[in-house]
Amino acid sequence: MVDPRIQVRNLSIAYGNRRVLEDVTLDVHANEILGIIGPANSGKTSFLNAINRMDKMRPDMRITGSILINGIDTRAWRNLYALRRRIGVVFPLPVGLPLTVYDNVALAPRLAGTAGSREDLDERVERCLRRAALWDEVKDRLHHLGSLLSGGQQQRLTIARALSQSPEILMLDEFSIAVDPVTTMRIEEALKTLKTEMTIILVTNLVQQAHRLADRTAFFLNGALVEVGVTEPMFHGQTRDPRTSDYIEGKFG
């Protein structure tokens, strides 16, 4: 039943001499939402960056340990772009590329050379926008600049863009930081549907968001994985480490 899509083994990350993540070992199962919670500076974002090998953009970032996706070590990928194509990423602040709404979503298919005919691409763009719960709001202004949308719409646009390459893994990094509560709820609903098609890693600063969405939750603190477990019991006090329940109950963090 359990299908480990991502296996992280003894992962440590450092920027120069500053260690941000220490000896993390955990699995992410196929078609689950893994919530990652923890206070600021606990290494959550670096964890995501390690998975899609964004360390290549940060020359001082050093990674030890291993990350296996479908059993293959991410460092075995000589062509990183092929790896990143399987992973969709949504950043904390929406990055509306200086393109139209349509072109934002069509970017990945075009980069891949799989855009196909105009009709195919139109359909694909519409499907991605629908799945990101944005279609109804932008269908009349597909050819306006994406950066003219509101913050919440832009964030859903980045989700649509991440979906456009049909990723196996979707990683969201505190996506609701610049989004209003109503939009947050709509995105959360969308994620519950998407789960059936892909594996989702959700880094969140909202403990309740992890409770609502995550099948399992991992708690990071000061660069260490304190514990990872099934969400429901964790949120009902069944934690192995007292710090986890303290954080969940809002005693610190």
Added chain:
Amino acid sequence: MTDPRSDRRRPADARDRHWYIDKFFEILMFLCGISAILFVVGIFLFVFREGLGFILQDMNFSEFFFSPKWRPTSLVRPTYGILAMVAGTAAVTVLAMAICLPVSIGAAIYIAEFAKGRTRETLKILIEFLAAIPSVVWGFIALSIMNPLIIDLFDAPMGLGVLNSALILALMAAPIVTSLAEDAFKAVPDTYREAAEALGATRWQAIRQVVLPAARNGLLSAGLLGVGRAFGETMAILMSSGHSINIPTSIFDSFRALTATIAAELGETAVGSPHYRALFAIGIFLFLITFLINMAADFIVRGVRKG
């Protein structure tokens, strides 16, 4: 404490003195700012006053713009046609930009996107060094190095002409275009590159699809300033062009530039003579063109963006 007032009032501190200094500098900076405008207006008025007499009295409009015959010293009938010079200046500017822009933008992409650490710093210093070479030195290079080189390589009768000038101008404009283009690339937020790469874009795809469009305005204005630089250059052109009045038909033809004409002839004319004033009319023409180029660059930088 001995002064009874200091008990009740807060003692005067440095800020009370600095208030006056603050005011003083505010006025000083205002004057500096205003002076830039005054100088531009002053120069414009001066050039206009000297050239206006020619435009109103001696100038034959169609001869000035459409005749290639510039014979201001003719004793029989002096003619003042700038067509050949306009053609020469235009030809050399276009060719210089055709050489300069691809190389400069390529260099800027390398410096801004690929080069790291010492390579990057060294390149930037070298490019700044290139900008610091005086134009007369460029002219010297044109005469003593490029001239024989062009004769040898292309078996041309003469090495001074459009090609020589364009190469020199391209080299002269390259540093400013490169560093402005690099600024334009640096102004593109890194988040764009990360977002593109997270979508599986290769470095080149990210640059081509995301960074270049985002930097478009900055690149256009860099190009226009390069055009302005090439257009207004005088000494290097005077030395590399061959300076003969002639509408160039090949890149090896000699030509004469508008700027070089003023530089070469102004010292030998009688103040107030038609020749003298005709040169100022050319000055007005140059002034208007460079003004338009700079305005265009400015508008583009402000971003006349469409949604």
